[in-house]
Amino acid sequence: MKTENRCDSRRAIANRLRAEVERETPDGKERLLRAAASCAQAGGEAPAKRRACRPALKYAVSFGLCAAVLCGAVAVPGMFRSGRAAAAPSSSGRGATMAQENPFVLEAYAAEAESGSLQAQKSFDLSVGRKISVSGIDCTKFAGQIYQGQNLLKDDGNTMLYANYQGFNLRCAGDHIETVTYSTDRGGFAQVKSLPWEEFSRISQSIPWAVENCRKQYANPEYRKAILKKDPNYKFEIPEANRDYGDGRSMEVASAGWGVEKDHIEYDGFLPVGASYTLSYKDQDDHTKQYVWRVLSSLSHTQDDGIGKAAMHAALKSMDGAVITVTAKYEDGSTAAKQCVVRLDTDKWTLRAAEIG
Numbered sequence: 001m002k003t004e005n006r007c008d009s010r011r012a013i014a015n016r017l018r019a020e021v022e023r024e025t026p027d028g029k030e031r032l033l034r035a036a037a038s039c040a041q042a043g044g045e046a047p048a049k050r051r052a053c054r055p056a057l058k059y060a061v062s063f064g065l066c067a068a069v070l071c072g073a074v075a076v077p078g079m080f081r082s083g084r085a086a087a088a089p090s091s092s093g094r095g096a097t098m099a100q101e102n103p104f105v106l107e108a109y110a111a112e113a114e115s116g117s118l119q120a121q122k123s124f125d126l127s128v129g130r131k132i133s134v135s136g137i138d139c140t141k142f143a144g145q146i147y148q149g150q151n152l153l154k155d156d157g158n159t160m161l162y163a164n165y166q167g168f169n170l171r172c173a174g175d176h177i178e179t180v181t182y183s184t185d186r187g188g189f190a191q192v193k194s195l196p197w198e199e200f201s202r203i204s205q206s207i208p209w210a211v212e213n214c215r216k217q218y219a220n221p222e223y224r225k226a227i228l229k230k231d232p233n234y235k236f237e238i239p240e241a242n243r244d245y246g247d248g249r250s251m252e253v254a255s256a257g258w259g260v261e262k263d264h265i266e267y268d269g270f271l272p273v274g275a276s277y278t279l280s281y282k283d284q285d286d287h288t289k290q291y292v293w294r295v296l297s298s299l300s301h302t303q304d305d306g307i308g309k310a311a312m313h314a315a316l317k318s319m320d321g322a323v324i325t326v327t328a329k330y331e332d333g334s335t336a337a338k339q340c341v342v343r344l345d346t347d348k349w350t351l352r353a354a355e356i357g
Helices: 002-023 028-040 047-052 197-206 208-218 221-230 281-285 309-319
Strands: 105-108 123-125 148-155 159-167 170-173 177-184 188-195 265-274 276-280 291-300 323-330 335-345 350-355
Touching: 105 123, 148 208, 148 309, 159 309, 170 177, 170 281, 170 323, 177 188, 177 281, 188 197, 188 276, 197 208, 197 265, 208 221, 265 276, 265 291, 276 281, 291 309, 309 335
Parallel strands: none
Antiparallel strands: 105 170, 123 350, 148 159, 159 291, 177 276, 177 323, 188 265, 188 291, 323 335, 335 350
16 A cells, blocks of 8 residues: 555656646746655665556657656656757867868958957958069069059940959968968959060050050051151051950950069069959968959040049949958868958048958
């Protein structure tokens, strides 16, 4: 009789547990714990006898109570278990990818004005480029801002199409990074190439609008007279036009070279590579492997101010609001990405990349 009363008592406790599980009331967890604790004090009978009164409860508790003990020693198999075993707790970092363990930061190549640590910045000046050329010439005395300008690709007499090159001043900094990919939702990128004078000159002379200008000059008697006065043997040969120039795949050149002195002039070409480019992590800091952001803009002859200011302002306006994505690929193949939105300061006519998020 005494044993039956104990079993009845355990059944009552089991029913209370079942009721709390089914109700899932906010204080249900506390009630379950209190019920288990109060019953634990009544333990002491033999294991064989306790197993005879084991309630067969198989309810899942939404708030995750992990105890499976009733009256201190009466187990409730299956209670609080889901249909799938829980994952074993991992040690710090176990199972995490390198991308999760090594978040990268964005930096600028030149220090921000009146700023502290570059890593603390969320906005970076894109207009300040690296003060060294891709050929290795130190041009700090020649120009503080390099790889920023435009190139007239096409001119049909009414409309001028420009390629606008913006020195790209961002870099990715982190650990265990294998490659870095930069991509844009507007325009594309071009790789800066140092060209021999002969190659630079050939491309320059083959631009269709340049060939047309040459044709008009040669047809001018006064121009021919002035040339022959300097060189009586001058041959007025009209170069062959490259009709593919400006197609987004061919090498493009600026109007002139630049440098410090006559023996140290660099002649740059810009080879379009599309909406993204990838560098190995260490190559980000290689001055011979530079890229520019390339965005097209058009301007009618009636808008031209004669010195290119209108064309440059139109180009900068077209860049405003573009999104740049920086994707780091880690040694284990995992990836992480950050995005920047480009904003134009119309007071200084400079571009800044503000990190999103």
